[in-house]
Amino acid sequence: MNTLSKSLQDNQATLQKLLPSEDILYYSFKTENGIACLIAYADGVVNKELLGELVARPLSHLNLPINMQNGRTMYEINKKSTSQKDNDGNANKKQSVPKNPLEDTDIAELIKTTLLFPELKTITSFQDGQMEILDGNSLLLVDGVDTGFIVGAKFLPVRAVMEPPTDVTVKGPREGFIEDVKVNMSLLRKRLKTPNLRMETLRVGKQSYTAVTLCWLDGVADEDLKTQIKNKLNEIQIDNVADSSYIAAILSPRKRSVFHTVGTTEKPDLFAAKLSEGRIGILVDGSPIALTLPYILTEDLQSSEDYFVSPFMATVTRLLRCIALLVAILLPAFYVSTQLFKMQLLPLGLTLTIASSIRNLPLSPSLEMFVVLLLLEILKEASIRMPKYVGMSLSVVGALVLGETAVSAGFLSTPAIIIVAFSGICLYTVPNFVETGSILRWLFLLVAGSIGPFGIVLFIAFLLYYLISADAFGTPLLAPFSPLIATDLRDNFVKYNMFSLNKRPVFLNSGNKTRLRTQKTQK
Amino acid sequence: MQISHFLPTKPVPKPLLKNREINARQIAFAAAFLLPAGKLLEVPSILAKHAGGDLLLPAVLHFLIQILVILGVLYAASKSKSPLLERLKSALGKMIYPIYALYALYFFLAAVLPLLDAEKFVYATYFDTAPTLFSFGVFFLFSAFVCTKGIKAVGRCADLCLFLFLIPFLALSFMAITETDFSHLLPFFGTKLSKSLTAFSRTTPHFSDAVLLLPLIANLRYEENDGVKIVSGYGCGALLTLFFLAVFYALFGSLARREHYAFTKIGQYFPALSVVGRIDLLFVYFLSVVLLFYTCLPLQYVTYSICAICKTERKTLTAALLNFALLIFVLFTNRHYNAIYSLISGKLAPVFWLFANLLPLFTLCLPKKTKNGQKLQNEGTMYALNLEKEDNKVKKSSRKGV
Numbered sequence: 001m002n003t004l005s006k007s008l009q010d011n012q013a014t015l016q017k018l019l020p021s022e023d024i025l026y027y028s029f030k031t032e033n034g035i036a037c038l039i040a041y042a043d044g045v046v047n048k049e050l051l052g053e054l055v056a057r058p059l060s061h062l063n064l065p066i067n068m069q070n071g072r073t074m075y076e077i078n079k080k081s082t083s084q085k086d087n088d089g090n091a092n093k094k095q096s097v098p099k100n101p102l103e104d105t106d107i108a109e110l111i112k113t114t115l116l117f118p119e120l121k122t123i124t125s126f127q128d129g130q131m132e133i134l135d136g137n138s139l140l141l142v143d144g145v146d147t148g149f150i151v152g153a154k155f156l157p158v159r160a161v162m163e164p165p166t167d168v169t170v171k172g173p174r175e176g177f178i179e180d181v182k183v184n185m186s187l188l189r190k191r192l193k194t195p196n197l198r199m200e201t202l203r204v205g206k207q208s209y210t211a212v213t214l215c216w217l218d219g220v221a222d223e224d225l226k227t228q229i230k231n232k233l234n235e236i237q238i239d240n241v242a243d244s245s246y247i248a249a250i251l252s253p254r255k256r257s258v259f260h261t262v263g264t265t266e267k268p269d270l271f272a273a274k275l276s277e278g279r280i281g282i283l284v285d286g287s288p289i290a291l292t293l294p295y296i297l298t299e300d301l302q303s304s305e306d307y308f309v310s311p312f313m314a315t316v317t318r319l320l321r322c323i324a325l326l327v328a329i330l331l332p333a334f335y336v337s338t339q340l341f342k343m344q345l346l347p348l349g350l351t352l353t354i355a356s357s358i359r360n361l362p363l364s365p366s367l368e369m370f371v372v373l374l375l376l377e378i379l380k381e382a383s384i385r386m387p388k389y390v391g392m393s394l395s396v397v398g399a400l401v402l403g404e405t406a407v408s409a410g411f412l413s414t415p416a417i418i419i420v421a422f423s424g425i426c427l428y429t430v431p432n433f434v435e436t437g438s439i440l441r442w443l444f445l446l447v448a449g450s451i452g453p454f455g456i457v458l459f460i461a462f463l464l465y466y467l468i469s470a471d472a473f474g475t476p477l478l479a480p481f482s483p484l485i486a487t488d489l490r491d492n493f494v495k496y497n498m499f500s501l502n503k504r505p506v507f508l509n510s511g512n513k514t515r516l517r518t519q520k521t522q523k
Numbered sequence: 524m525q526i527s528h529f530l531p532t533k534p535v536p537k538p539l540l541k542n543r544e545i546n547a548r549q550i551a552f553a554a555a556f557l558l559p560a561g562k563l564l565e566v567p568s569i570l571a572k573h574a575g576g577d578l579l580l581p582a583v584l585h586f587l588i589q590i591l592v593i594l595g596v597l598y599a600a601s602k603s604k605s606p607l608l609e610r611l612k613s614a615l616g617k618m619i620y621p622i623y624a625l626y627a628l629y630f631f632l633a634a635v636l637p638l639l640d641a642e643k644f645v646y647a648t649y650f651d652t653a654p655t656l657f658s659f660g661v662f663f664l665f666s667a668f669v670c671t672k673g674i675k676a677v678g679r680c681a682d683l684c685l686f687l688f689l690i691p692f693l694a695l696s697f698m699a700i701t702e703t704d705f706s707h708l709l710p711f712f713g714t715k716l717s718k719s720l721t722a723f724s725r726t727t728p729h730f731s732d733a734v735l736l737l738p739l740i741a742n743l744r745y746e747e748n749d750g751v752k753i754v755s756g757y758g759c760g761a762l763l764t765l766f767f768l769a770v771f772y773a774l775f776g777s778l779a780r781r782e783h784y785a786f787t788k789i790g791q792y793f794p795a796l797s798v799v800g801r802i803d804l805l806f807v808y809f810l811s812v813v814l815l816f817y818t819c820l821p822l823q824y825v826t827y828s829i830c831a832i833c834k835t836e837r838k839t840l841t842a843a844l845l846n847f848a849l850l851i852f853v854l855f856t857n858r859h860y861n862a863i864y865s866l867i868s869g870k871l872a873p874v875f876w877l878f879a880n881l882l883p884l885f886t887l888c889l890p891k892k893t894k895n896g897q898k899l900q901n902e903g904t905m906y907a908l909n910l911e912k913e914d915n916k917v918k919k920s921s922r923k924g925v
Contacts, residue, residue, distance in 0.1 A: 347800035451658050454658065457812060461665060461812045465665075465668065468676055478679070478683070482680070484682040
């Protein structure tokens with residue numbers, strides 16, 4: 001049975017069959033004239049107080065004009081209903097009282113107007129009702145009515161909007177997305193108060209039925225890209241979408257790539273700015289990480305704060321991040337390759353210092369670096385997973401005891417520990433690149449230990465060639481460097497002032513090119 | 524990103540940034556920043572060996588000839604909006620396959636010298652101690668990967684070379700220039716003309732640039748001013764090379780003939796290096812990324828040619844086989860480096876003349892249209908035609924002021 005019937009008993013029985021879980025509750029009550037009503041909802045995700053006040057109470061005072069077997073006439077029922085409306089002062093006094101029983105649609109309309117709920121919609125199939133209940137909404141069924149009423153009394157336990165841990169700013173907005181997609185949508189709407197901001201929610205996940213909201217600015221975002229993304233989202237056949245990273249992985253055109261091809265952010269201000277540039281955003285229910293497309297590699301080197309400080313400062317910090325990233329990835333490999341294959345690269349004084357510290361070391365340089373790097377990764381992983389209270393002890397044990405004793409025991413050398421520690425710190429200057437950077441660091445270490453500086457150079461060349469031939473949704477990952485787009489270089493490693501950035505990035509293929517118009521540019 | 528939100532008023536037609544195989548700017552960049560990389564290793568010492576202080580003379584002569592060839596090919600390309608390759612296919616029919624085969628052989632031959640240069644350069648620059656032969660063997664993995672990528676990747680690579688080439692080139696030149704004595708280049712024409720001509724002849728394979736640009740130009744959908752861009756790009760590359768040669772000779776003088784792998788040597792006398800270590804090597808390594816791209820270029824062309832002959836899209840297999848063959852070649856011929864070098868740059872120089880300078884000029888004889896008029900068979904060309912239509916639409920609508 002797919003559609004709702006007029007019999008409440010039948011409907012309830014079907015629902016109970018469809019949703020046998022214990023957390024699905026049914027609340028029965030009657031209208032003033034004794035017509036049975038039923039609210040089905042999932043326990044714990046519904047605001048029961050609101051449901052009682054705005055749904056059950058008004059209905060319990062309503063005389064529904066339904067011809068039941070208890071012998072009441074339609075005239076009497078309608079009269080009561082009209083007089084009740086008169087008392088509320090909302091009724092149209094000139095309206096004549098219908099003598100005949102109301103049509104089903106009119107009854108549904110009457111119930112809708114009686115419920116004082118802003119989020120209300122009607123359904124006719126069990127499937128829709130079932131999905132809505134599971135989504136946290138409530139389904140109201142009335143005896144004698146073959147329409148169900150979805151009441152948006154969802155009340156999910158959500159955490160407060162707070163500063164995201166991965167993208168902290170000193171100057172600038174501190175709000176961060178949370179796990180609830182509705183809150184995230186409201187945070188976005190707060191920043192883009194334009195009718196051009198469009199949001200479209202799709203359901204992804206056969207079991208999780210997760211809300212995935214596509215956001216874009218109409219007339220600014222690339223329509224083709226939007227269609228492509230939407231089609232790809234609609235094609236997804238997956239059981240559970242636990243996080244936006246699932247969607248990112250699905251959308252990614254290169255499934256086995258070390259580099260991510262979808263941008264991520266936890267900050268609504270950044271998300272809004274990216275949408276207004278012409279990107280398309282994706283919010284996923286249950287994830288505080290929003291996705292943006294198309295993505296270019298240098299995006300990760302930028303921070304929202306770059307736009308709140310002077311362009312000079314922004315340029316300096318971007319270059320600093322870039323250098324830090326290179327140091328993080330290449331320094332351990334470079335150290336190993338110089339020791340093994342090309343000592344000339346270091347100044348003599350430094351060579352002698354290193355030579356004295358690695359004397360009598362039982363491990364080869366590459367193995368030593370491998371061990372220290374492994375220690376760093378283990379410490380990092382443990383410090384993330386372990387309880388807060390043990391964290392302090394771990395720092396002491398990990399950093400002081402382990403590091404210090406390993407050096408004094410002659411197991412590891414001081415330069416190796418310094419290099420790995422420095423590399424570890426540098427990597428966190430670009431938080432979105434940590435996973436990729438970490439993998440690349442291992443790979444570079446491997447090639448440096450095998451064939452020295454030539455291995456490093458060859459691997460750099462390989463990565464560059466890989467990146468220049470990598471496109472994600474038609475946008476090259478290395479844009480605007482390759483293919484070269486001169487105007488887009490204004491907001492890359494070097495940040496121009498706001499007035500020079502009056503055009504939207506070319507690589508985004510936006511329908512509207514101008515984003516800033518001053519008197520000067522108008523002339 | 525930009526925080527200010529200027530929201531749209533009227534939608535305008537989309538720009539056509541995407542998905543062209545290659546454009547004139549990229550070819551110009553390839554000519555300016557990719558091709559010179561091959562001339563910074565052995566060429567300066569060969570030129571210095573034969574021409575002495577007049578080493579610029581044969582180089583200039585080479586560049587002039589190459590510019591003439593490029594101009595000829597560009598003129599042929601400019602005669603029609605359909606790419607040269609399509610017209611060639613249409614005009615020659617099945618006869619295109621022997622030409623592909625000949626050029627595959629030629630590019631294979633052309634790949635040998637850069638490969639030998641790169642191998643020796645790697646052993647000399649990247650290792651303090653004698654490395655194993657297999658140390659360079661890894662290059663062929665990279666090369667095989669590069670060979671699987673299409674013309675579009677070559678174009679983008681050229682874009683990237685702007686930064687990868689210019690930054691280390693300028694840094695190394697700056698390091699060298701403080702120690703140079705340009706009087707070494709004087710007097711002009713101080714060397715016998717015959718010696719300069721020997722230098723010219725010996726460096727023919729290294730300067731056969733037009734043929735390396737030929738596959739790129741052949742895929743170009745020619746537009747107005749493309750020729751100017753490409754020739755300017757090549758001119759820029761030529762000037763950078765000449766500048767490098769001048770600095771190199773000004774630095775080493777009569778010793779220049781013995782200074783192999785020129786760009787690894789020119790920065791080493793910079794005074795600050797004694798304090799900070801050989802940071803010039805960092806720039807050398809930086810520049811050698813471009814050198815690796817350059818070394819792969821002829822191999823890419825061989826792969827394309829073989830795939831075209833076999834009518835296959837399976838570049839991976841072709842690239843793997845080709846690079847495996849080259850690995851074996853390098854391993855077995857390693858001890859005969861000098862003999863192979865002198866064979867290719869000496870006796871086989873006419874082959875380079877024929878394929879690099881003469882045969883490309885036959886494109887001038889191509890008809891303006893394909894056999895079926897403007898109707899082209901290839902999908903890529905159809906795509907290009909569609910783009911052209913879109914271009915026209917954009918132009919029309921922008922004229923209307925939309």
